Amino acid sequence: MVLRCAWGTCNVDERYPERLENGVKLILFPKPKTNLEKCLRWIKACGRPHDQLNVQRINKHKAVCSKHFVGGNGPTVQFPDPILADGSVLRPTRPPLKRTYSENHTVRVIKKENSK
Numbered sequence: 635m636v637l638r639c640a641w642g643t644c645n646v647d648e649r650y651p652e653r654l655e656n657g658v659k660l661i662l663f664p665k666p667k668t669n670l671e672k673c674l675r676w677i678k679a680c681g682r683p684h685d686q687l688n689v690q691r692i693n694k695h696k697a698v699c700s701k702h703f704v705g706g707n708g709p710t711v712q713f714p715d716p717i718l719a720d721g722s723v724l725r726p727t728r729p730p731l732k733r734t735y736s737e738n739h740t741v742r743v744i745k746k747e748n749s750k
């Protein structure tokens with residue numbers, strides 16, 4: 635078995651190094667056993683039909699070219715997943731924003747006095 639790119643319509647294959655552009659590397663899929671969530675994101679990014687690409691089909695020969703990542707150089711801290719093959723815009727991952735309220739959201743508790 636050889637490494638093959640699973641992304642979109644890309645057909646890069648280790649057997650045909652001439653298809654590999656300068657410096658492009660094949661990056662293995664995250665393992666479903668240890669990183670299912672990331673693996674599923676990669677599968678989604680590849681945009682292939684489910685019967686062609688799914689968790690059961692992920693093995694140590696499934697890979698994605700480094701050029702399918704933002705910056706064209708493989709996964710980075712900010713963009714650990716491939717670009718979406720359907721052309722959707724990828725947002726950088728960042729720590730969850732702390733919710734800061736610019737307004738004062740103090741809830742006024744109005745005591746209802748049983749006036750009598």
Ligand SMILES: [Zn+2]
Pocket residue numbers: 639640641644645646698699702
């Ligand atoms: Zn590729």
